[in-house]
Amino acid sequence: MRIATTCRMSAATRVLVLGIALLASACLQSTAPQPSVLQLSGSWKYTGLQTAPVRATLTGTLAISRESGTSFQGRLDLSSTNEQTGVPLVLGGLVSGSESGTAVIDFDADLDVVRRHVGQIVADTITGTWIGSAPDGTMSSGTFRVEREPR
Helix, strand or coil: CHHHHHHHHHHHHHHHHHHHHHHHHHHCCCCCCCCECCCCCEEEEEEEEEEECCCEEEEEEEEEEEEEECEEEEEEEEEEEECCCCCEEEEEEEEEEEEEECCEEEEEEECCCEEEEEEEEECCEEEEEEEEECCCCCEEEEEEEEEECCC
16 A cells, blocks of 8 residues: 555656646747748838727827737827817827737737727738727727838
């Protein structure tokens, strides 16, 4: 009986050591940027329509400054014009995202609230929808289109 207990402990110890070794090897993998799969770097013309809570026209620039594998980062600068009042609001913030499926681009833009964008890329155009949620629970949503600007 004592021999069986010792063997079980030994097996448990081996599993623990193996688990620690696997975790340690994962930490040793390179965090250096990988070659881009997407080729999104550059300036993109952003147009959109906010449909809720109030209608607004969105125009601006999406600048993708960094890519690695299927991930990217950049900045979005917009002018949001309320369609009822005509009052413009300037918004700007960082963007991070990735390709989440075949030709599906998914990114967050940290503007007045974080707005999650999901769109389909075809050639030099991405079209889709976005949704945002303010800390007070107010939801905003709309559509967008970004077109690569000539280099």
